[in-house]
Amino acid sequence: MKLILKRLLLALPNLVGVIVVTFVLTRALPGDPAAYFAGAAATPEAVAQVRTQLGLDRPMFEQFLSYVSDLAKGDWGVSLATGQSVISELKGRLPASLELTLFGLVLAVSVAVPLGVLAATRPNSAWDHGVRALTTAGVSLPTFFTGLLLVYVFYYKLGWAPSPSGRIDAFVSSPPTVTGFYIIDSLIAGDFTALWASIKQLILPAGTLALFVLAPLARMTRASMLGVLSSDFIRTARASGLTPMTVLYTYALRNALLPVLTTLGMVFSFLLGSNVLVEKVFAWPGIGSFAIESLVASDYAPVQGFVLSMALLYVLLNLLIDLAYTWLDPRIALEG
C-alpha cells in the first residue's frame, strides 16, 4: 500500500510536465479554432466574438491557470466539435482503445515469450535465426503499413478477416455495456455470436500492434533467458537432477521475466503511440481516432484530454508492473 502511494507521488511531476507540454504544444500548433468554428463564411467580427467566448483572447498564462483549476475540479473541458464534455467523450471511447491495446499486448507477450525461450534454449539454431528474422521484420515496417498489408492479404485477398470497419460486425448487435470491453461484456451476457464477431474484428488490428512490439519483447526474453541459463543456480538445479521443465520454468523463466517486465512498460508506450494510426486504418472508434479528428479541427480540449489520459494510463500500467515486480522478486520488497 505504501509502495503504491509512493509510486503515485513519484509520477506526479511527470503528469504536471505532461499537462504543461500539451497545453503549450496545442497553442503552438497552426490553425485558429475560433476561425474554424465560426465557419468559413464568418466575418472577422464573428470570429473575434467566438474567440472572446472561448477565452482565447486572454493571455496564455491566464488561460493555463483556468485550465489547471478546471482540471483540479475534474472538468476536462468541452469538445467544440461535439459539444459534449471531454470526459464523457473519452469515457465512451476509452474501452474500445483499451480493449484493442491490451489484446495486442497479451497477443504480443504470449507469442514473444515462448519465441524468446525457444531461441534461447537453442542458440544459433534454425529457430533462433527464424525468430530473429521475424522480429526484425516486425520493427522495420511502420505500423500503418503492417496494418494495411494485413487488411490487404487477409480481408481483400483471402477473405478470412471481416472488413476493417470498427469493433463488431454491422449485423451483430453489440453486447449490453458493463465494462465497455466487448469481449468481456459479451461473455457476461452469454452472447457467443457477439463474442466471436468482436474477436474477429480485433484480430487484425491487435495483430498489427502485436507485430510491432514483438521484437523488443522476444529479444529481451531471449537475452535475459540466455543470461539466466548460464548462471550458477541453474547449474545447481541441473546438478540436483531437476527435470528440464522445472529448470526451465520454475528456475530460469521466472528469473528471466524480471527484465522482460521492465521492457513491457516501455513497449506499452509504443503501443499507445501506434494505437492512433492503427485505429485510423481499422476505423476503430477509440480515443486515438477521436484525438486525430480533434487535432485536425484545432479542438484543444479533447487533444489535451487525450494526451493526459494516455499519460495516466501509462502511469497506471507502470504501477501495475512495479507491483508485479515486487510480487515476483522478493529482493525489491525490502526497499519499497
Place this chain on the structure above:
Amino acid sequence: MSPETIVHADPRAAANVPPPLLAVDGLSLEFRTRSGVVRALEDVSLSLQKGELLGVVGESGSGKSVFAYAMLGISDAAAKITRGTAVFDGMDLLGATERELREIRGREVSMIFQSPRTSLNPIRKVGHQIEDVLRRHAAVRGQDLRERAIDCLKRVRIPDPARRYEAYPFELSGGMCQRILIALALACQPSLLIADEPTTGLDVTTQAAIMDLIVELAHERQMATLLITHDLAMAAQYCDRIAVMHAGHVVEVGPAQVVLHQPQHPYTARLIASTPHTADSIAAMQPIPGSLPDLRAAKLPPCRYSARCEYRTERCDTEALPVVPIDATHSVRCWRAAA
C-alpha cells in the same frame, strides 16, 4: 596404465578391497571451441571407495571442476569425452543417457559449489528449493514435504530451521547459504558428494565450520566425498587420500599424510611449499615457478609439467609418461620416480 589399475592389479589389494564406488579410468576430455581444442583432461584415473574422502588438489585451471562436471554429466556443450570410462556403483556414467543421469543426480551423486550465494535461486524460498529436490527424487508429498525440508535444514545444524525455511538467499550470509546448499545436496542421502571448493569466498572461521560439517556428515552417513580444493594442507587435514592434478593430468595419488610428507612428484612438492599452513614460515613460502601450459597448444609434451620442472630431462618431452607405483596405495606419474 593408470595408477589405479596398477593398485588394483596388486593381488593383495584386490583380495580385501571391495569394488570401488566410483572408478574412473583413462578419462580424456576436450573442449572444442572457436579458438581451438582445449585438452582439459588427459588419461585421468581415480577411484573412490564407499565412505572415503578423496581430496583433489591443484592450481586454478588444472581441470578439477571440469572433472567434477564430467562425473555428473553437466559439462559445457562444447565438451567432448574422447576416451576412458567412469563407473559409479555399477553404472556407466559416460554411456548413460541424460534421463538416466537425471535420476542419479541429486539422489545418488550430489554436488556443492563455490560461491554459495549465487548457487541458489535468488527469487525462491530456500525451503522450496529443497522441496523441489525432495519432490523430484523422494516419494514425499504435501505437508510431509515441508517437514522433510525443515528436517534437512536441521541436519546441517541450521539454528531455527523453520524460520530459515521461509528465507530467500539474499537474506542469509554466505556461510548460511553454503549450509543450505549442503542441505539441498544431502536431502536424498546420496552415496557420493562432490564438493567443488566449498569454502572459497567464505571467511576463515566459517570455512573451518563448513569443512567440519561436511566431513562430519560424510562420516555420519558413510558418504564418499570428493573434496576439490587448491589448498593441499586443508585436503590433507580432512581427507583419507589425495590426488594432485596439474594441467589436466593426475600427477600423484596416495594416502593424505604420505603425499603431504613424502611427495614424489616435483609439482606436489612445489604445491606444498607454496601453501601457508605447511611452509615453516612465511619467508619459506615459495610460489610455483612458471604457469600452466596453454592447453590449446597443438603439441603438448607428454609431461605437461616439464617446462616448469627443475628435474626435466630429455625423455620428459619425448617418451610417454609412466605410472610409477611407490607402494600399493601411492603412485606418481614422473620419470624421476622411475629412476
